[in-house]
Amino acid sequence: AISQALVEIMGGRIEVTSTVGVGSTFAFTIAWPLAARPERRAATGVDWLSSGRPERRRRDDAATHESAGRERPGSGPADPSTLPGRSSPIPPTPGLRILLAEDNVINQKVAQLMLARGGHRVDTVSDGLEAVQAVGAVAYDVVLMDVHMPVMDGLEAARRIRGLGDSIRQPVIIALTASATTEARQACLEAGMDLYLTKPIRPAELAETLATVTGAGTVLGDCPDAAPIASRPDDAVIDYEVLGYLDDVGAETKGWLLRSFAGQGESRLRAISAGIEALDHEHVVELAHRLRGSSATVGASALAAVCAEIEVAATRQEPITAGQVARLGTAMDRTLSALEPFMHPVREPEPEPESA
Missing domain, CATH: 3.40.50.2300 (Response regulator)
Known part of the structure; x- marks a missing residue:
């Protein structure tokens, strides 16, 4: 699903051929024009x-290309991407x-x-x-x-x-x-x-x-201001602007990412609890940091905040209270509940064939 999403995002297509007892071959095609990379400059x-x-x-670059023996292909996106709530596309980049x-x-x-x-x-x-x-x-x-x-x-x-x-x-x-x-x-x-x-x-x-x-x-600063995002009852749990950034990858890929987050998040929650009980501060720091990072990426702001609190306490080798552990569990439950509608997108029904 991820490979298909990557190829389709770039305007290409992916195919598969299979032979029983031998294996499968995947191939994709993408139209990429050659592009010269301009000099870098500092910008505001x-x-x-x-x-x-x-x-x-x-x-x-000329010396590098000569040593490599060939030009490096580059391209811009097949269609310019647009931010949620913005009317101006992101500038194309070689x-x-x-x-x-x-x-x-x-x-x-x-x-x-x-x-x-x-x-x-x-x-x-x-x-x-x-x-x-x-x-x-x-x-x-x-x-x-x-x-x-x-x-x-x-x-x-x-x-x-x-x-x-x-x-x-x-x-x-x-x-x-x-x-x-x-x-x-x-x-x-x-x-x-x-x-x-x-x-x-x-x-x-x-x-x-x-x-x-x-x-x-x-x-x-030259981009137009983003359109205001309507408030929701669980705004304290989810940052819907950040979650909306995943819309560009498509509903199915977004659902897969969120389901992966849910599965990994629950297992890391159990591991964090075990590490706290064992007073393994180093392991708790690593686990809390990872859960904090993935939470922030999917817009789970409340869960990320509790993870940060536990990460700081473990880094300082301070005791982590039962209240902090309880808040972590509650934040996880509320996060998964808020993300549930996005984990399983509803497919559009296939059009019925026209009758002869």
């Missing part, structure tokens, strides 16, 4: 961590080769779909060490780097990538983090990152940031 409206860094990161370093499966899928909609080629890794290894092997234009990952975090991965110097084609590194503090921004800058996006990722901000990398960016 996008959070460059250092005004001088874009110039220092400029690369010699296709980029992007590495997504993110350990949360839900966040991975959502980011992949957003990037595919923009016509970008995306590879995915799940920790910082894999990111360093991937950058050493492939000339990426951009690395979207989650700051908090297992094995090696995003900050250390960025430092190691910058430490490779001119032995690789240095990419633009964009930090992905739920923290918007000055300290977090400074840590990303010192690690060698270029840009900064806060989670949950919003399509307009992602598109604008990537457009700035290629020099095609516009100012976010």
Whole structure:
């Protein structure tokens, strides 16, 4: 279902042929024109961590293409995407080769779909060490780097990538983090990152940031104001603006993502409770952080807030109260109840064949 959604988003089609006892072959076709990537420039409206860094990161594309032996295909989206409640489309961006370093499966899928909609080629890794290894092997234009990952975090991965110097084609590194503090921004800058996006990722901000990398960016403030979203009884539980960002991937794919979130969320809730009982603070920090990230991505703001509270307490090795555990369970129950209508979209009935 995910592969089909990715292909259809880019205006293509996917086919399958099967042979009993042998296996299945999947093939897809997508019309992508070749596109030259313009020079990057700094632009207003996008959070460059250092005004001088874009110039220092400029690369010699001609030399890179010569060593590769061929031009890299790129494209814009088949149809321009439009934000919920906005009348202006996201500016088209030439296709980029992007590495997504993110350990949360839900966040991975959502980011992949957003990037595919923009016509970008995306590879995915799940920790910082894999990111360093991937950058050493492939000339990426951009690395979207989650700051908090297992094995090696995003900050250390960025430092190691910058430490490779001119032995690789240095990419633009964009930090992905739920923290918007000055300290977090400074840590990303010192690690060698270029840009900064806060989670949950919003399509307009992602598109604008990537457009700035290629020099095609516009100012976010120039977009018309979003139309007001009608209030609902469970507005304190769900941020419907964030949830609405998943509409672009289609109802079926959105339902699949939400069902995956529900299944993973319930299992992580049990694991968090077990970790709290065992006083395993390190494990609780990891689990609460992951649940917080995926909750924010699907708009489960109340659940994300309780996860953040528990994550902070566990990080400080403070006792986690029975009240906090109860609030976590209640937030999960209310979240799943609010998301239920979106998990199982109703299919439109097939048209009946006309009678002869």
